[in-house]
Amino acid sequence: MPEKVPDIQPDPPVQIQQILDGDVMAGARLIRCIEAGDPAAAKMLGQLYPHAGNAFVIGITGPPGAGKSTLISALITMFRKKNFTVGVVAVDPSSHKTGGAVLGDRVRMQAHAGDKGVFIRSMAARGAAGGLARAAQDTCLVLDAMGYDIIIVEPVGSGQADLKITTLVHSLGLVAIPGTGDGIQAVKAGLLEAADIFIVNKDDLPGAGSEMMTLEHLVQQRTLEPDTWHPPVASTCARTGEGVEQLADLFLDHRQFMKDNQVLEKIQTAQAGDYFTILVRQMVMDRIDPWIDRQVGAFLDTAAQQAEVAADPYRAARELADRLTRSLGEPGSVDREGE
Amino acid sequence: METVNKIRVLVAKPGLDGHDKGAKIVALALRDAGMEVIYSGLHQTLDQIMSTAVQESVDVIGLSIMSGAHLPICEKLTAMIKEQGLDNVHLVVGGVIPNQDVQVLRKMGVAAVFPGGTSFDTIVSGINGLFQ
Numbered sequence A: 001m002p003e004k005v006p007d008i009q010p011d012p013p014v015q016i017q018q019i020l021d022g023d024v025m026a027g028a029r030l031i032r033c034i035e036a037g038d039p040a041a042a043k044m045l046g047q048l049y050p051h052a053g054n055a056f057v058i059g060i061t062g063p064p065g066a067g068k069s070t071l072i073s074a075l076i077t078m079f080r081k082k083n084f085t086v087g088v089v090a091v092d093p094s095s096h097k098t099g100g101a102v103l104g105d106r107v108r109m110q111a112h113a114g115d116k117g118v119f120i121r122s123m124a125a126r127g128a129a130g131g132l133a134r135a136a137q138d139t140c141l142v143l144d145a146m147g148y149d150i151i152i153v154e155p156v157g158s159g160q161a162d163l164k165i166t167t168l169v170h171s172l173g174l175v176a177i178p179g180t181g182d183g184i185q186a187v188k189a190g191l192l193e194a195a196d197i198f199i200v201n202k203d204d205l206p207g208a209g210s211e212m213m214t215l216e217h218l219v220q221q222r223t224l225e226p227d228t229w230h231p232p233v234a235s236t237c238a239r240t241g242e243g244v245e246q247l248a249d250l251f252l253d254h255r256q257f258m259k260d261n262q263v264l265e266k267i268q269t270a271q272a273g274d275y276f277t278i279l280v281r282q283m284v285m286d287r288i289d290p291w292i293d294r295q296v297g298a299f300l301d302t303a304a305q306q307a308e309v310a311a312d313p314y315r316a317a318r319e320l321a322d323r324l325t326r327s328l329g330e331p332g333s334v335d336r337e338g339e
Numbered sequence B: 001m002e003t004v005n006k007i008r009v010l011v012a013k014p015g016l017d018g019h020d021k022g023a024k025i026v027a028l029a030l031r032d033a034g035m036e037v038i039y040s041g042l043h044q045t046l047d048q049i050m051s052t053a054v055q056e057s058v059d060v061i062g063l064s065i066m067s068g069a070h071l072p073i074c075e076k077l078t079a080m081i082k083e084q085g086l087d088n089v090h091l092v093v094g095g096v097i098p099n100q101d102v103q104v105l106r107k108m109g110v111a112a113v114f115p116g117g118t119s120f121d122t123i124v125s126g127i128n129g130l131f132q
Ligand SMILES: Nc1nc2c(ncn2[C@@H]2O[C@H](COP(=O)(O)OP(=O)(O)OP(=O)(O)O)[C@@H](O)[C@H]2O)c(=O)[nH]1
Pocket: A063, A064, A065, A066, A067, A068, A069, A070, A071, A105, A108, A156, A157, A201, A202, A203, A204, A205, A236, A237, A238, A239, A240
């Protein structure tokens, strides 16, 4: 059955000034338009860009069920005590079969639903890894421009895909739970190098001490230059809030460290470059994909070429690809051969 | 970029109702129908429901009410929705709702009522029907 497109009423257009004034309804609407791929929203992001860059962006990553959402809720409480306003972007997986999603992170943070200083936005991963990076990143930009002091991002809980958020966050916390060997998994997934703070959550469970020791041992093995941040290992019980104040302080210490050592600017510059690459790649791919379909369709239009494909699809594909990318001037292309 | 606009639904249980099994199962059924469901859990105040609906830009607020308090709750919430100018947000209600109250709720501005025992198909097509 072909999917019916829901006729969702467009909301009234959003004004830049409303976003800069921190208007919650306007911000939420703009995020909705961004997720829906509205070109006008993309233009607005460009106008907001110069007004952003003030928020401290924290990522909380880790395996499914590690307690990320519960921990974020406890962190919000601590940051609010210190008078920071907080924005949250929480991403949950979409169902591969239906494209729908149950976004269940928020339920752990719902104690903050009435607090005007907290904006929580749930987001579905919608399959596309690049698309996710973009929608989450753009949402952070909106929250940043709205004036939230601290933004916390919870990506989908799973291995290497989490590394994507290093183009987005200033400080990355990696959550492990006792008795699961998460620490070892993290090393395998390459997260050890990326994390700034290691967190053993559910420290009320048996095995917390040895998980801490494993992580501390792994961190010490990292070759660290002098004057670089030494990732600490924190121990928390997100359910009761124990250890979470210390964790909040560690994140703030990390920010201070980055400021004092001019690291924050460097990170921001590097991330801006990474993000620019993401934007260009996505825009080029958006244009190229349908073009490739057309070219392949035209190629398969003659019986002779169909026979070529049937005989040796590898060779036929290589030759067509060479022909299509000739103008790119890559090594090995006809450009070179003609020299 | 892929342009997708999915129906976003907030599933919430206001008041002191004890369990949320039914609400969770409905959430899964809506997901399986391709919707994005924000599940906000038990014991929600109307203020919490409103601010969640705004922050999450939902198209539908779905309440599950077993306590018998559906009339006063929906009266207040429809008023709050109007007051905040959420003109495009539809309120739907399910749970223990006597037949004679269905029309009362509809008159208040509740877009659809799903009394206990309503099939998932009916709920899904009822919500989809709000956007055709
Ligand atoms: N014993 C114990 N349980 C905890 C602690 N923190 C969280 N939990 C429980 O762990 C379960 C998962 O918590 P979430 O916060 O949803 O975990 P998550 O990492 O966000 O999960 P996903 O988003 O699904 O990957 C819940 O039942 C929490 O109550 C803790 O410190 N100790």
